[in-house]
Amino acid sequence: xxxxxxxxxxxxxxxxxxxxxxxxxxxxxxxxxxxxxxxxxxxxxxxxxxxxxxxxxxxxxxxxxxxxxxxxxxxxxxxxxxxxxxxxxxxxxxxxxxxxxxxxxxxxxxxxxxxxxxxxxxxxxxxxxxxxxxxxxxxxxxxxxxxxxxxxxxxxxxxxxxxxxxxxx
Amino acid sequence: xxxxxxxxxxxxxxxxxxxxxxxxxxxxxxxxxxxxxxxxxxxxxxxxxxxxxxxxxxxxxxxxxxxxxxxxxxxxxxxxxxxxxxxxxxxxxxxxxxxxxxxxxxxxxxxxxxxxxxxxxxxxxxxxxxxxxxxxxxx
Numbered sequence: 001x002x003x004x005x006x007x008x009x010x011x012x013x014x015x016x017x018x019x020x021x022x023x024x025x026x027x028x029x030x031x032x033x034x035x036x037x038x039x040x041x042x043x044x045x046x047x048x049x050x051x052x053x054x055x056x057x058x059x060x061x062x063x064x065x066x067x068x069x070x071x072x073x074x075x076x077x078x079x080x081x082x083x084x085x086x087x088x089x090x091x092x093x094x095x096x097x098x099x100x101x102x103x104x105x106x107x108x109x110x111x112x113x114x115x116x117x118x119x120x121x122x123x124x125x126x127x128x129x130x131x132x133x134x135x136x137x138x139x140x141x142x143x144x145x146x147x148x149x150x151x152x153x154x155x156x157x158x159x160x161x162x163x164x165x166x167x168x169x
Numbered sequence: 170x171x172x173x174x175x176x177x178x179x180x181x182x183x184x185x186x187x188x189x190x191x192x193x194x195x196x197x198x199x200x201x202x203x204x205x206x207x208x209x210x211x212x213x214x215x216x217x218x219x220x221x222x223x224x225x226x227x228x229x230x231x232x233x234x235x236x237x238x239x240x241x242x243x244x245x246x247x248x249x250x251x252x253x254x255x256x257x258x259x260x261x262x263x264x265x266x267x268x269x270x271x272x273x274x275x276x277x278x279x280x281x282x283x284x285x286x287x288x289x290x291x292x293x294x295x296x297x298x299x300x301x302x303x304x305x306x307x308x
Binding site for chain 2: 006036122125154161
Protein backbone atom coordinates (compact mmCIF):
# COMPACT_ATOMS: atom_id res chain seq x y z
CA UNK A 1 0.00 0.00 0.00
CA UNK A 2 1.33 3.39 -1.00
CA UNK A 3 1.48 6.29 1.42
CA UNK A 4 -1.28 8.15 -0.40
CA UNK A 5 -3.61 5.14 -0.34
CA UNK A 6 -2.87 4.69 3.33
CA UNK A 7 -3.75 8.30 4.03
CA UNK A 8 -7.00 7.91 2.12
CA UNK A 9 -7.92 4.97 4.29
CA UNK A 10 -6.89 6.61 7.54
CA UNK A 11 -8.06 10.19 6.96
CA UNK A 12 -11.78 9.60 7.56
CA UNK A 13 -11.32 8.23 11.06
CA UNK A 14 -8.12 9.74 12.42
CA UNK A 15 -10.13 12.40 14.26
CA UNK A 16 -12.21 9.70 15.91
CA UNK A 17 -9.04 8.02 17.15
CA UNK A 18 -7.82 11.32 18.52
CA UNK A 19 -11.11 12.11 20.26
CA UNK A 20 -11.25 8.69 21.87
CA UNK A 21 -7.64 9.04 23.00
CA UNK A 22 -8.35 12.47 24.40
CA UNK A 23 -11.43 11.24 26.21
CA UNK A 24 -9.33 8.64 27.98
CA UNK A 25 -6.05 10.49 28.44
CA UNK A 26 -7.59 13.95 28.95
CA UNK A 27 -4.48 15.89 28.02
CA UNK A 28 -4.32 17.07 24.44
CA UNK A 29 -0.60 16.42 24.10
CA UNK A 30 -0.95 12.87 25.38
CA UNK A 31 -3.85 12.23 23.03
CA UNK A 32 -1.90 13.60 20.08
CA UNK A 33 1.07 11.41 20.89
CA UNK A 34 -1.17 8.38 21.27
CA UNK A 35 -2.90 9.04 17.96
CA UNK A 36 0.42 9.51 16.24
CA UNK A 37 1.67 6.27 17.72
CA UNK A 38 -1.41 4.39 16.53
CA UNK A 39 -1.18 5.80 13.03
CA UNK A 40 2.48 4.86 12.82
CA UNK A 41 1.71 1.36 14.04
CA UNK A 42 -0.97 1.09 11.39
CA UNK A 43 1.45 2.33 8.76
CA UNK A 44 4.01 -0.28 9.77
CA UNK A 45 1.32 -2.90 9.24
CA UNK A 46 0.19 -1.47 5.93
CA UNK A 47 1.19 -4.61 4.05
CA UNK A 48 -1.36 -6.68 5.89
CA UNK A 49 -3.89 -3.94 6.40
CA UNK A 50 -6.02 -4.87 3.42
CA UNK A 51 -6.75 -8.16 5.16
CA UNK A 52 -8.71 -6.46 7.90
CA UNK A 53 -12.26 -6.08 6.82
CA UNK A 54 -12.80 -3.03 8.96
CA UNK A 55 -9.68 -0.95 9.39
CA UNK A 56 -11.54 1.72 11.34
CA UNK A 57 -12.81 -0.71 13.98
CA UNK A 58 -9.36 -2.24 14.17
CA UNK A 59 -7.74 1.16 14.68
CA UNK A 60 -10.32 2.18 17.29
CA UNK A 61 -9.69 -1.01 19.24
CA UNK A 62 -5.97 -0.38 19.02
CA UNK A 63 -6.45 3.14 20.33
CA UNK A 64 -8.63 1.94 23.17
CA UNK A 65 -6.11 -0.69 24.24
CA UNK A 66 -3.18 1.64 23.81
CA UNK A 67 -4.75 4.33 25.98
CA UNK A 68 -5.84 1.90 28.67
CA UNK A 69 -2.32 0.49 28.79
CA UNK A 70 -1.01 4.01 28.99
CA UNK A 71 -3.28 4.77 31.89
CA UNK A 72 -2.26 1.62 33.69
CA UNK A 73 1.46 2.06 33.16
CA UNK A 74 3.72 4.05 35.41
CA UNK A 75 3.94 6.79 32.87
CA UNK A 76 0.39 7.60 33.77
CA UNK A 77 1.79 8.91 37.03
CA UNK A 78 3.30 11.73 35.04
CA UNK A 79 0.11 12.41 33.14
CA UNK A 80 -0.92 15.97 33.44
CA UNK A 81 -4.58 16.60 33.94
CA UNK A 82 -5.00 19.52 31.64
CA UNK A 83 -8.26 21.31 31.86
CA UNK A 84 -7.21 24.37 29.99
CA UNK A 85 -7.39 22.94 26.51
CA UNK A 86 -10.14 25.25 25.40
CA UNK A 87 -9.29 28.39 23.56
CA UNK A 88 -9.02 31.40 25.73
CA UNK A 89 -10.79 33.89 23.52
CA UNK A 90 -13.69 34.39 25.92
CA UNK A 91 -15.22 37.74 25.39
CA UNK A 92 -17.13 39.52 28.05
CA UNK A 93 -20.41 38.21 26.67
CA UNK A 94 -22.26 36.43 29.38
CA UNK A 95 -23.75 33.94 26.96
CA UNK A 96 -20.38 32.81 25.68
CA UNK A 97 -19.09 32.48 29.19
CA UNK A 98 -21.99 30.26 30.06
CA UNK A 99 -21.54 28.12 26.98
CA UNK A 100 -17.84 27.79 27.65
CA UNK A 101 -18.57 26.91 31.20
CA UNK A 102 -21.12 24.24 30.42
CA UNK A 103 -18.65 22.60 28.04
CA UNK A 104 -16.07 22.47 30.79
CA UNK A 105 -18.68 21.17 33.15
CA UNK A 106 -19.67 18.38 30.80
CA UNK A 107 -16.03 17.55 30.21
CA UNK A 108 -15.52 17.18 33.94
CA UNK A 109 -18.63 15.06 34.40
CA UNK A 110 -17.49 12.71 31.67
CA UNK A 111 -14.03 12.50 33.16
CA UNK A 112 -15.47 11.16 36.33
CA UNK A 113 -17.29 8.28 34.67
CA UNK A 114 -15.72 4.84 34.85
CA UNK A 115 -13.50 4.11 31.85
CA UNK A 116 -15.92 1.70 30.22
CA UNK A 117 -18.91 4.02 30.46
CA UNK A 118 -16.77 6.89 29.29
CA UNK A 119 -15.82 5.01 26.16
CA UNK A 120 -19.28 3.74 25.42
CA UNK A 121 -20.71 7.23 25.77
CA UNK A 122 -17.98 8.65 23.58
CA UNK A 123 -18.49 6.03 20.90
CA UNK A 124 -22.25 6.35 20.87
CA UNK A 125 -23.13 9.95 21.58
CA UNK A 126 -20.14 11.69 20.08
CA UNK A 127 -19.16 9.35 17.26
CA UNK A 128 -22.60 7.82 16.73
CA UNK A 129 -21.49 4.25 16.27
CA UNK A 130 -24.16 1.58 16.00
CA UNK A 131 -24.54 -0.86 18.88
CA UNK A 132 -23.02 -3.76 16.94
CA UNK A 133 -19.93 -1.70 16.22
CA UNK A 134 -19.56 -0.74 19.86
CA UNK A 135 -19.91 -4.38 20.89
CA UNK A 136 -17.11 -5.27 18.49
CA UNK A 137 -14.87 -2.40 19.56
CA UNK A 138 -15.35 -2.85 23.26
CA UNK A 139 -15.55 -6.62 23.16
CA UNK A 140 -18.79 -6.48 25.13
CA UNK A 141 -22.19 -8.12 24.87
CA UNK A 142 -25.02 -5.96 23.47
CA UNK A 143 -26.89 -5.93 26.78
CA UNK A 144 -23.74 -4.89 28.62
CA UNK A 145 -23.27 -2.03 26.18
CA UNK A 146 -26.83 -0.85 26.72
CA UNK A 147 -26.50 -1.03 30.48
CA UNK A 148 -23.23 0.87 30.47
CA UNK A 149 -24.62 3.49 28.11
CA UNK A 150 -27.81 3.94 30.11
CA UNK A 151 -25.83 4.30 33.33
CA UNK A 152 -23.45 6.79 31.79
CA UNK A 153 -26.27 8.91 30.40
CA UNK A 154 -28.16 8.85 33.67
CA UNK A 155 -25.08 9.86 35.65
CA UNK A 156 -24.52 12.78 33.32
CA UNK A 157 -28.18 13.76 33.68
CA UNK A 158 -28.04 13.64 37.47
CA UNK A 159 -24.94 15.78 37.57
CA UNK A 160 -26.43 18.29 35.20
CA UNK A 161 -29.69 18.52 37.12
CA UNK A 162 -27.75 18.96 40.33
CA UNK A 163 -25.75 21.75 38.82
CA UNK A 164 -28.81 23.31 37.26
CA UNK A 165 -30.88 23.38 40.43
CA UNK A 166 -28.00 24.75 42.48
CA UNK A 167 -27.39 27.31 39.82
CA UNK A 168 -23.64 26.90 40.17
CA UNK A 169 -21.50 28.02 37.30
CA UNK B 170 -41.11 18.54 16.90
CA UNK B 171 -43.92 18.06 19.43
CA UNK B 172 -42.85 18.36 23.04
CA UNK B 173 -44.34 15.09 24.24
CA UNK B 174 -42.57 13.34 21.44
CA UNK B 175 -39.27 14.76 22.64
CA UNK B 176 -40.03 13.71 26.18
CA UNK B 177 -40.74 10.19 25.05
CA UNK B 178 -37.52 10.11 23.08
CA UNK B 179 -35.63 11.38 26.11
CA UNK B 180 -37.03 8.62 28.23
CA UNK B 181 -35.97 6.05 25.64
CA UNK B 182 -32.63 7.77 25.38
CA UNK B 183 -31.81 7.33 29.03
CA UNK B 184 -32.71 3.67 28.83
CA UNK B 185 -30.35 3.42 25.87
CA UNK B 186 -33.11 2.28 23.56
CA UNK B 187 -32.95 5.02 20.97
CA UNK B 188 -31.50 4.56 17.51
CA UNK B 189 -28.76 6.75 16.09
CA UNK B 190 -31.37 8.59 14.01
CA UNK B 191 -33.53 9.32 17.04
CA UNK B 192 -30.53 10.61 18.93
CA UNK B 193 -29.77 12.87 16.01
CA UNK B 194 -33.30 14.31 16.36
CA UNK B 195 -32.65 15.01 20.03
CA UNK B 196 -29.39 16.75 19.22
CA UNK B 197 -31.14 18.85 16.61
CA UNK B 198 -33.91 19.75 19.00
CA UNK B 199 -31.53 20.87 21.74
CA UNK B 200 -29.42 22.83 19.30
CA UNK B 201 -32.17 25.44 19.02
CA UNK B 202 -32.04 28.65 21.02
CA UNK B 203 -34.75 28.11 23.60
CA UNK B 204 -36.20 24.96 25.06
CA UNK B 205 -38.85 24.60 27.77
CA UNK B 206 -37.52 25.28 31.24
CA UNK B 207 -37.78 21.70 32.48
CA UNK B 208 -35.66 20.50 29.54
CA UNK B 209 -33.02 23.19 30.00
CA UNK B 210 -30.58 20.96 31.96
CA UNK B 211 -30.26 18.59 29.01
CA UNK B 212 -29.20 21.32 26.66
CA UNK B 213 -25.50 21.36 27.56
CA UNK B 214 -25.36 17.60 27.28
CA UNK B 215 -26.49 17.39 23.67
CA UNK B 216 -24.68 20.54 22.65
CA UNK B 217 -21.53 19.19 24.16
CA UNK B 218 -21.78 15.99 22.13
CA UNK B 219 -22.21 17.97 18.92
CA UNK B 220 -19.26 20.19 19.80
CA UNK B 221 -17.05 17.33 20.86
CA UNK B 222 -17.34 15.85 17.39
CA UNK B 223 -15.80 18.97 15.91
CA UNK B 224 -12.42 18.39 17.50
CA UNK B 225 -9.75 17.56 14.95
CA UNK B 226 -6.41 15.85 15.00
CA UNK B 227 -4.07 18.38 13.43
CA UNK B 228 -0.66 16.99 14.22
CA UNK B 229 1.42 15.82 11.28
CA UNK B 230 2.41 12.19 11.37
CA UNK B 231 5.84 11.44 9.95
CA UNK B 232 5.31 8.27 7.96
CA UNK B 233 8.67 6.70 7.39
CA UNK B 234 9.47 5.22 4.03
CA UNK B 235 13.15 5.30 4.86
CA UNK B 236 13.13 1.72 6.10
CA UNK B 237 12.45 0.70 2.51
CA UNK B 238 15.36 2.78 1.23
CA UNK B 239 17.69 1.21 3.79
CA UNK B 240 16.64 -2.21 2.62
CA UNK B 241 17.62 -1.45 -0.96
CA UNK B 242 20.88 0.18 0.05
CA UNK B 243 21.87 -2.93 2.00
CA UNK B 244 20.96 -5.13 -0.95
CA UNK B 245 23.18 -3.03 -3.20
CA UNK B 246 26.02 -3.10 -0.68
CA UNK B 247 25.89 -6.89 -0.47
CA UNK B 248 25.95 -7.17 -4.25
CA UNK B 249 28.98 -4.88 -4.52
CA UNK B 250 30.78 -6.82 -1.81
CA UNK B 251 30.20 -10.21 -3.47
CA UNK B 252 31.40 -8.92 -6.84
CA UNK B 253 34.42 -7.39 -5.18
CA UNK B 254 35.39 -10.59 -3.42
CA UNK B 255 34.83 -12.70 -6.54
CA UNK B 256 36.83 -10.54 -8.96
CA UNK B 257 39.43 -9.74 -6.33
CA UNK B 258 40.09 -13.44 -5.89
CA UNK B 259 40.41 -13.98 -9.61
CA UNK B 260 42.94 -11.16 -9.88
CA UNK B 261 44.96 -12.56 -7.00
CA UNK B 262 45.05 -15.98 -8.62
CA UNK B 263 46.21 -14.56 -11.92
CA UNK B 264 49.04 -12.77 -10.20
CA UNK B 265 50.05 -15.93 -8.40
CA UNK B 266 50.04 -17.90 -11.63
CA UNK B 267 52.17 -15.26 -13.36
CA UNK B 268 54.67 -15.40 -10.51
CA UNK B 269 54.85 -19.19 -10.68
CA UNK B 270 55.42 -19.00 -14.43
CA UNK B 271 58.27 -16.56 -14.03
CA UNK B 272 59.89 -18.70 -11.37
CA UNK B 273 59.64 -21.83 -13.48
CA UNK B 274 61.10 -19.99 -16.44
CA UNK B 275 64.05 -18.92 -14.32
CA UNK B 276 64.56 -22.47 -13.13
CA UNK B 277 64.53 -23.81 -16.70
CA UNK B 278 67.02 -21.18 -17.81
CA UNK B 279 69.34 -22.25 -15.03
CA UNK B 280 68.94 -25.83 -16.10
CA UNK B 281 69.59 -24.98 -19.74
CA UNK B 282 72.74 -23.12 -18.81
CA UNK B 283 74.05 -26.05 -16.86
CA UNK B 284 73.19 -28.40 -19.68
CA UNK B 285 75.23 -26.19 -22.01
CA UNK B 286 78.15 -26.48 -19.67
CA UNK B 287 77.63 -30.23 -19.61
CA UNK B 288 77.80 -30.54 -23.39
CA UNK B 289 81.03 -28.53 -23.45
CA UNK B 290 82.57 -31.08 -21.14
CA UNK B 291 81.20 -33.87 -23.25
CA UNK B 292 83.19 -32.39 -26.18
CA UNK B 293 86.38 -33.51 -24.38
CA UNK B 294 85.00 -36.99 -24.24
CA UNK B 295 84.64 -36.91 -28.03
CA UNK B 296 88.32 -36.06 -28.35
CA UNK B 297 89.15 -39.02 -26.15
CA UNK B 298 86.96 -41.27 -28.26
CA UNK B 299 88.63 -40.17 -31.48
CA UNK B 300 92.04 -40.86 -30.05
CA UNK B 301 90.89 -44.25 -28.92
CA UNK B 302 89.58 -45.04 -32.41
CA UNK B 303 92.86 -44.01 -33.97
CA UNK B 304 94.70 -46.36 -31.69
CA UNK B 305 92.33 -49.20 -32.42
CA UNK B 306 92.50 -48.61 -36.20
CA UNK B 307 96.26 -48.57 -36.17
CA UNK B 308 96.35 -51.89 -34.48
